[in-house]
Structures are given as C-alpha cells and as structure tokens.
C-alpha cells in the first residue's frame with residue numbers, strides 16, 4: 001500500500017485587521033511566518049492516500065453521507081426549518097454578537113435565539129482560531145487533521161448560507177476570539193456576546209480570556225440606534241447547549257453526578273424532561289452593515305495538506321447535510337427501527353446513524369434528534385431500536401457532564417481515579433498501530449479506515465483502544481490524541497471519556513475490559529468482509545481465514561495477552577452480540 005508522507009507544514013500566521021467602523025470590516029490572511037511544528041513524530045501526518053486500484057467495485061467504492069443530491073438536501077432542510085418556525089417577537093435594543101463555536105447551526109441554537117431576542121441587530125461571528133490548527137498537548141500531532149478541517153469549513157459555508165436564509169450573514173475572522181470579539185464589541189457597541197458554554201479547560205481558558213478582553217474594551221459613549229450607550233462593558237453570556245438534557249435540569253449538581261452510567265440514566269429518565277427545540281421567526285434580520293463578511297481559509301492556509309476521501313465514507317459537512325442524514329436514516333431508508341440490531345456493524349454508512357460528526361460540530365441539535373425519534377415513534381413505530389438511539393445519546397450527555405465533574409483529570413494518565421500503572425511510549429509500536437501495520441487485520445483495517453475517512457465504528461474504536469492499551473501496553477493518551485487529530489466527530493468529552501473507560505482509568509472501575517481480537521473478529525466480521533475492504537490483499541484468502549491469515553499477511557508486532565489469533569476462539573469473554581453498551585469483552589487482569 002502506498003502511504004503519502006506529508007512533511008510537517010509551516011504554520012501560518014492568521015492576522016486580523018479590523019477597522020473599527022461599522023461599514024468597513026476586513027479580514028486579511030498573511031502567508032508570511034513559517035514556524036515548523038515541534039513534532040515528536042515526524043511522520044504524524046501519514047495518511048493512507050492511495051490504495052491500489054482494485055478490480056472489485058465494492059473494494060474501491062466511496063459512499064457520500066448522506067447520499068442525497070444537493071437540491072434534495074436543501075429541500076429537506078427548508079422543510080425542517082419550516083416546522084421549526086414560530087412567531088416570537090423581539091423586544092431588545094442595540095446590537096448583540098453571537099460567537100459561534102461548536103454550535104454551527106441555526107436550528108435550536110439558544111445563543112443565536114437569545115441574541116436575537118435581546119437586540120435590534122444580531123452580528124454572527126466565527127473566529128478561525130489558530131490554536132485549533134496547532135498540535136495536540138503531549139505528542140505533537142496536528143490538533144485538527146485535514147479531514148476534520150475540511151468538514152469544519154463545509155459547516156461554516158453552510159452556516160453562512162442558513163444564516164443568510166434567515167436574513168443574517170456570518171462574519172468570518174481569523175485570529176483569537178479574545179482579540180477579535182472585544183474589537184467587534186467596541187466597534188459595534190454590542191451589549192452582549194452570546195456563545196455556547198464549553199466544559200474542558202482549553203475552551204474554558206478562551207472563555208476567560210474573552211471575558212477579560214471585553215472588560216478592557218469598554219465601549220465609548222455614543223448614540224446608537226436611538227439608545228445612549230455609555231461606557232458599558234459588553235457582557236459575555238454563555239449558554240448551555242451541547243446536550244440533550246439541560247445541565248440545569250439535572251436533579252443533582254454536576255459534582256454529585258453518579259459514577260455509574262446506568263444509575264445516571266435511570267435517574268434522569270425518571271426525573272427530567274428534555275426541553276423542546278426553539279422555534280425561530282422567519283427572519284432574524286436586519287444584519288449589521290458590513291462590507292466584507294470575510295472569507296474562509298483554504299486547508300493549505302491552515303497548514304494542512306488537503307486530503308480526498310477515495311474510499312469508504314465521505315461525510316458532507318454542515319447543518320443542511322446533518323438534517324438530511326436524519327431524514328435519510330429515519331424516514332427515507334427507515335433504518336431507525338433496526339438500529340439496535342445493526343449498530344455494532346463496521347462496514348458501510350447504514351449500520352448506525354452516523355450523526356456524530358454533525359453533533360460534534362453542533363450542526364445537529366441533540367434535542368432535535370430526540371424530537372425526531374418521538375415523531376418516528378408516533379408516525380411509524382416504537383421499539384427497542386428507536387429507544388436505543390436515545391440511550392446512546394444519553395451516553396454522550398453523560399460524558400459531557402462527567403467533564404464538568406472531573407475537569408482535567410479526564411485528560412490525565414491516571415484518569416479520574418488516578419490509577420497507577422506502567423505505560424510504554426514505544427514509538428515504533430505506536431506507529432504500527434497508527435498506520436495500520438500491526439499484523440492483526442481487524443486492527444489494521446480499522447486504523448486505515450480512520451486515517452482515510454476520519455471515521456471508525458464504535459465497535460472498531462473499542463477494539464483498537466483495547467489493543468493499544470492492553471496488548472501493546474501503550475500510554476492511552478497517545479491513542480486518544482491520534483483520535484483527536486483524525487476523528488471528524490472529535491469531541492473532547494466523548495473522546496477522552498471513552499478512552500479513560502477503555503483504558504481502565506475512567507470514573508467507573510467496572511468499565512475495565514479486554515477485547516479479544518479473535519472473538520471480536522468472529523462475532524463482528526465472520527466472513528472477513530470488513531478487513532478485505534480495507535486490506536484488499538486479503539481478498540484472495542478464504543473468507544473465514546481473512547481475519548487469521550497467518551503468514552499470508554504481515555507479521556504480528558506483539559502477541560495477544562489473551563487468546564490466540566489462530567482462528568480458534570480461545571477467549572472466554574461473555575456471549576456474543578450482547579446488547580449492552582460495551583458488550584462482548586472480558587474483564588482486564590491488571591498487570
């Protein structure tokens with residue numbers, strides 16, 4: 001297989017020039033500074049770009065997710081917006097800024113709604129923050145890989161389009177929010193900056209800096225829209241919005257969050273209701289007078305090599321595509337009713353919802369998903385599958401609330417329980433995992449899918465995590481940071497939360513399990529279809545041997561801790577296809 005090695009790219013300086021007049025606001029890109037990244041691993045940017053061209057159509061096929069024409073997606077999104085249009089009246093004065101972060105949507109966006117209600121003019125802003133394109137904390141991988149960066153850019157194009165449909169626009173500025181927002185607040189004499197509240201320290205730090213910047217940029221006395229604004233500090237109002245259940249509706253403080261998921265779920269299902277989605281008026285305009293709303297950077301300007309998805313799933317970024325995927329999965333293909341039976345699959349777009357990239361960027365509201373599940377249950381049928389999507393979305397909520405409870409310990413080697421264990425940071429072992437060259441087809445296929453598409457199934461993520469941590473004994477944060485680079489759906493809470501669970505350092509000591517590769521392969525890829533898709537050289541091998549190819553495949557870099565990879569299932573893990581969250585694994589014996 002040919003691997004494209006991209007040498008680390010110089011980092012671009014993104015400089016913002018802001019003319020503090022309402023009519024002239026310009027952003028410029030400066031392609032000047034070259035700062036070579038300080039990288040621990042030089043080959044960190046290796047992406048499996050070009051598989052050999054295969055004779056079989058199925059081996060080289062790509063699937064767009066959703067697989068719908070652009071005009072169909074526009075129609076679906078217009079219809080959805082139509083259902084969420086109300087007749088609220090605004091009563092506010094002056095200008096409010098909406099600072100978009102991981103809430104790149106118009107539908108059910110509370111920050112946007114509050115800004116509209118509280119003002120006469122809304123200024124929507126997105127800051128292309130260079131820190132998002134720097135490197136990960138410990139191991140120097142790209143903080144945002146090319147595929148997620150591309151997805152993000154698509155989200156922004158679409159957000160601008162949807163805001164324009166609502167009579168607004170999106171101001172795109174290049175630089176740090178703590179520098180841009182105070183300047184804008186001053187220039188527009190905004191009374192408030194509204195934004196979605198985040199929970200992890202990197203984002204909290206930016207919130208603190210923005211707050212500090214706003215305090216320093218006190219607006220000067222001036223007559224604006226008939227209102228006298230005198231030496232007022234622009235407020236930063238942070239709005240909760242990432243979860244299906246609202247933080248304020250939990251029957252306990254985040255600090256008393258139960259440490260067992262099931263306990264958490266049962267309490268909130270019994271005691272909490274999910275707030276309805278917000279209905280917006282047909283127009284949120286008028287927009288402020290701005291000549292130049294700013295342009296989006298190219299991947300190259302962000303210091304990334306552009307990467308085409310040439311195999312597997314190609315996700316289309318943006319709210320329009322996200323709403324269309326919901327329509328496609330629930331209504332067009334009618335797959336919600338079988339979700340629980342198919343969700344542990346690995347191949348193709350339809351074994352699971354694939355909502356996660358849109359949820360992570362905030363292009364889809366989890367409350368909207370809840371309402372769509374309920375609508376489906378009313379109009380079609382309700383069964384354990386329709387419930388199970390909500391069950392999984394509650395996991396997502398849980399990891400978000402855990403980040404409030406446990407703070408930075410979610411990112412620490414010992415995790416929230418401060419578990420002491422010896423970890424290795426063996427570079428060549430790690431690289432064999434990262435590049436999909438371990439000699440275990442199931443691991444290698446999953447890792448190639450990740451670097452080629454930015455996605456991996458939940459089953460695959462659990463298996464490759466267990467292998468890295470249990471069989472290789474590698475520092476789990478290396479795996480978590482590589483996922484941070486690659487995943488389209490990267491979310492700090494879900495990613496680091498799942499990695500701490502998978503590594504046995506999470507808050508729940510029972511979530512400490514070993515996934516046996518032979519057992520997983522036999523259960524979830526018995527005919528080797530998945531591995532042969534990603535490793536075409538295995539296609540010539542008998543189906544049931546593809547996961548156990550012996551010397552017909554590359555050598556294994558480490559032996560397995562339990563069981564063998566010979567094809568026989570020597571693993572004594574609990575029964576196959578259990579429907580619980582992390583079924584089909586065995587308790588890890590601590591070293």
Ligand SMILES: Cc1cc2nc3c(=O)[nH]c(=O)nc-3n(C[C@H](O)[C@H](O)[C@H](O)COP(=O)(O)OP(=O)(O)OC[C@H]3O[C@@H](n4cnc5c(N)ncnc54)[C@H](O)[C@@H]3O)c2cc1C
Pocket residue numbers: 343352353354355356357359360389392393395396397399456457458459461462465483487489490491492494495496498499502
């Ligand atoms: C090591 C590891 C790392 C992960 N990193 C991330 C991450 O960065 N971002 C992310 O969104 N998910 C992460 N997950 C969770 C899960 O794998 C993905 O959410 C899921 O595979 C996305 O595919 P889907 O949308 O088709 O999921 P579906 O099976 O259709 O589930 C519906 C939704 O439920 C939520 N969900 C499902 N499983 C989980 C879970 N275990 N934890 C949290 N939410 C869940 C997701 O929002 C998902 O979109 C990780 C899991 C593991 C084991």
Ligand SMILES: Nc1ncnc2c1ncn2[C@@H]1O[C@H](COP(=O)(O)OP(=O)(O)OP(=O)(O)O)[C@@H](O)[C@H]1O
Pocket residue numbers: 137138200201202203408409411412484492
């Ligand atoms: N959004 C995020 N994405 C990825 N990592 C994050 C995010 N927010 C916080 N972190 C991680 O949280 C950790 C914070 O480390 P920091 O040193 O600031 O805090 P700390 O608790 O004092 O840790 P330490 O004791 O290791 O110094 C880092 O590992 C950082 O990468």
